[in-house]
Amino acid sequence: MSAATTSTGSRTWSRLRSRMPWWVLVLLLTVLAFIWVFPFIWMVSASLKTSAEIFGGGLNLIPETLQWENYVRAWQDGNFRVYLLNTVIVTVATVAIVVARCALAGYVLGRYRFPGSRLVIGILVATLFVPTGYTIIPIVKISLELGLLDQLGGMILALAGGANVAAILIYAGYFRGMPAELEEAAIVDGAGFLRTFAQIMLPLSMPVTATVGILTFLFTWNAFFLPLVFSFSNPALRTVSVGMQAFVGENSTDWPGMAAAGVISLLPIVVLFAFMQRYFIEGIAGAVKS
Known part of the structure; x- marks a missing residue:
């Protein structure tokens, strides 16, 4: 391995290490943001489920079938x-x-x-x-x-x-x-x-x-x-x-x-x-x- 290659690899690692705290912060904020909006996302998901799916599906966000009649029932x-x-x-x-x-x-x-x-x-x-x-x-x-x-x-x-x-x-x-x-x-x-x-x-x-x-x-x-x-x-x-x-x-x-x-x-x-x-x-x- 040449000295130039070693020097380039060293600089790349130094830049990555210097930016690592920012990546950690971004990851942490992303997780916190998801936790913050999860109740709203879950409510949107629950509005498209049946009662059995809500109680039996746990934290699953994907409805088996989209129950649009829930909105019709709420509206009318x-x-x-x-x-x-x-x-x-x-x-x-x-x-x-x-x-x-x-x-x-x-x-x-x-x-x-x-x-x-x-x-x-x-x-x-x-x-x-x-x-x-x-x-x-x-x-x-x-x-x-x-x-x-x-x-x-x-x-x-x-x-x-x-x-x-x-x-x-x-x-x-x-x-x-x-x-x-x-x-x-x-x-x-x-x-x-x-x-x-x-x-x-x-x-x-x-x-x-x-x-x-x-x-x-x-x-x-x-x-x-x-x-x-x-x-x-x-x-x-x-x-x-x-x-x-x-x-x-x-x-x-x-x-x-x-x-x-x-x-x-x-x-x-x-x-x-x-x-x-x-x-x-x-x-x-x-x-x-x-």
Whole structure:
């Protein structure tokens, strides 16, 4: 063996050894990613199986025969066509209200200093430690007094009326990092508070708006307790999370139908995050940096 061949082999081994930690890291992350998404993959697989296959197949992901009727049963018999529409209406309206309210609150807290501003922020942070269950009774009482308990409008106001502290703080951190020259130029042009906010500051905060929108979308779409209470006497108002109960019978549970309903309910979330993940990351990074 020549010296040149030995030298080439030595350099190749050195490069391979120097890159080996990266290969180990990639392999580890791949395994962790598979473990992370395995429940969703298993649910998709279970939605195409029979009940016997689900309990007898273990962790096997390949159905013997594709049971597409599970989706038909979930969509028609399980009434998920109505539940999905209700969820879309409630979620879109809640996101719009929360974004408008939190953006205004975050803009004021991030750009203005007034007596008691630190106290307001402290109270907002303190509400993070209040369990959600403690607020259901007063919300139901107020909604009952206003005649909104059995209406989608009441459900929307109840879901959108929370403190949303994280969203407000994200907006406040982002607005605090914006240059003051933007507001000064708007004032010179004769713009007031609302015009400056709506035409200048809010459009510039689109990454944060996407982040808050996604977080609110996830929270509202997966909400269970409030939609359960508001639709208790009117099943037609159920959302997808509450509608899962339709597959739980008195003596048995339709597991394939429930899995198909779960896939239907999760698919919009997966699609939304796939398209909005770049803005979500930018918004979080911008708020933390500020």
